[in-house]
Amino acid sequence: MPALSRERFEVLIRDLTSRFSQADEKKIREVLPAFARVTEIPVSYLNPSSRYHPVLILKKRFGNLEKDVRVSLVDFRILNKYNMPGWRREVEFRLDRDVVLRERVGGVEALLIGDPSLVSRMRDAVVRILQQMNFRPRNFVMFYNQIYMDFGNNRFIHIEILGSDLRLRLVNLKFTDASRILGKAIPYMDSVFGNKNPEFYKLLFVYASETTGSFDWFFHRYIMPRLNPEQREFLNEMHDYHNFLRLLYTYVARLNKDRLGDEVGIRVVRRANPNRPLEIGIAFTNRGIEVKRYPSTTTISFMV
Template sequence: MAVTRERFEMLVKDLVSRFSQSDERKIRDALAAFLKVTEIPVSYLNPASRYHPVVVFKKRFGGIEKSVMVSLLEFRILNRYNMPGWRREVEFRLDRDVVLRERVGNVEAVLIGDPSRLVRLRDVVVRVLQQMNARPTNFVMFYDHVYMDFGNNRFIHLEIRGSDIVVRLVNLNFTEASRLLGKAIPYLDSVFGNKNIDFYKLLFVYSSETAGTFDWFFHRYIMPRLNPEQREFLNDMQDYRNFIRLLYSYVSRLNKDRLGDEIGIQVRRRANPNRPLEIGIAFTNRGIDVRRYPSTITISFMV
């Protein structure tokens, strides 16, 4: 978002007059950082969402809390007369929050938010970066959000709240994201309890890259959720691991970038083709469900 130096300096001066001279450096850093966040396509403050991005600067003076709202689109202080109706607000406390520019895991980063929460988030990101096959050119850590920039307007967005994580991809398909993140995907799977549907699809794509990772995925997510009839079908085989390897050979051929919310598997026995095994692998925001009857058949073969 283009902002002239004159407008920037004018806004800084107005804000300093409402707070204190000692806040000038932090106000400058915060405004520059928030502008960077508005330029990220998937960010909460990106104006393409049709919401007006607003930052609310706050500071407590004794028993009084002062609050000033600033438009990041028009770069001016807001009042009841020029307040946009559809807006998204984020609070920045001058007496608590920080803006840091540093290298994290040898990657240029901007960190914005409550220092105590940033410490935990930073630790998670460092471990993620260590597991990745390719690191981002830079990233922004914005309160509970991490925006990893891979160039050419490609981003991986992680939203982390407690034990929950939401993964969003911008201009990246699942195969590309899986190759970038690498072993960071099973790491995130082990660290966070609740994940979103795109994470589970990404996990499936990662697991389908090798026979070994698919075997891990099958035993972690599929085998424990099979119903007695499905489990009996596998147990009747002389070596069900051969079945997993055969299933992997079909899974590896799927177009993983066009995954639906369910993968339907049908397996027929030559000895009794009229009683096939059916497994539905469904990706949900609650996890991976294994269903007795898939809605559509994606993979079908005979053993």
């Protein structure tokens, strides 16, 4: 910390220790730098660039009395009703329960913050994801149910786990780069978590388009079961269904996958019956991958 920040930090430590207890000083010294680190992550909930002032609420129970103190993570000072910022984002940390850990997880330097039971569950989930990745992050921060993986040059993969659901966000990373980094962790996350967000399903599509084998898996898992009778009939009438899939894959592989929209539209015309084309809309939604009867726009079009 710069000298001024260090001085302010020490003043804050003394003030907080006097409001809680001398026994809490060690943990307070761990908590404040850890939360300051979270505010530095561009995609973090507490990053001040969101125009919200990040506020830490320290809490501790003393018998039947619960004491709480609000702390600015920008100014390193205690807040009260007179200096409380209007636009703020608050996060709680219980001194008598929550933990701050700095350790290696899956061979990666990590900062872990949260309730011990949640930290344990999240750590296990991260280890399994890291085991499937082609390239591991330089470090990561696990902030309650949020995971921020740092790949350098201001590039992050942000994963949020809500029960059995998962949300993924890429920061300064292209889909193709993220697919190369995560590798088999993508289908792994797809298999172990329930609902995902559209950005994850786009990434899954990009991963599936890398090889004919992965595309075949994707098509039979997500597309084939959702086709309507007319679309199925078209495929059943193909003389060589597997050759058709390989041909479709060659067109999918040519897409600019870093500029994927919310839908990939496919239109296939048969020379023998051009009036009955196969049309499929593959939509990436919060409810999963949806297959539409008619695409909103045609991304891929060819004749067989």
